[in-house]
Amino acid sequence: MKKAMFDWQIIIKDSAKIMADSIFKGRKDISTIPALYKELEKVYKSQDKKIPKLNTYRQYMHKELKLSHNQKTPRSALYQLAGRYDKMTLNMLTENVNATVADSSKWLFIRLKRNDSKYIDTQKHLYSLSHELKKKFSPEIIFTSFDNDTLVIMCRDSESGNSILSYFEENNNA
8 A cells, every 4th residue: 555545643643552552561662663663563463454564654753753864763752752642631640749839930840749660651741741731721831841750830920830830739639
């Protein structure tokens, strides 16, 4: 089949699901596009679905993930792909976090309560949380960033920070 004959949106979503499942299970063996292709191929063979050839898949994924042609290990791009299609809700992501804001500050600090030994899971959680917060509070949030266990948000003003903080307090007390 030609490249246009495949439903690439479904292939991308299936690839993201495989990647998300591997992250959840703590597997680190899917760090390249050919490794992801092998897993997708197993799933599609068990479901008797057609799959594009590896070279076609690799070319499309490079374009979809905006990778350079010489990038051999696109692990971070694959994690972002998993985060883009993951079904975690904002309420699920805000469980087990401490959120604080200094008086009249534009900065909000959100720290995970649990000490997650799996660094990748923590990073995926913070990545997803930052994107979901940006969706819900888009006018209030100017900038987000995170490190090992803390999400930092620059808010439009202190009132914006307080409204986001109250969301966390309501969700964690529910």
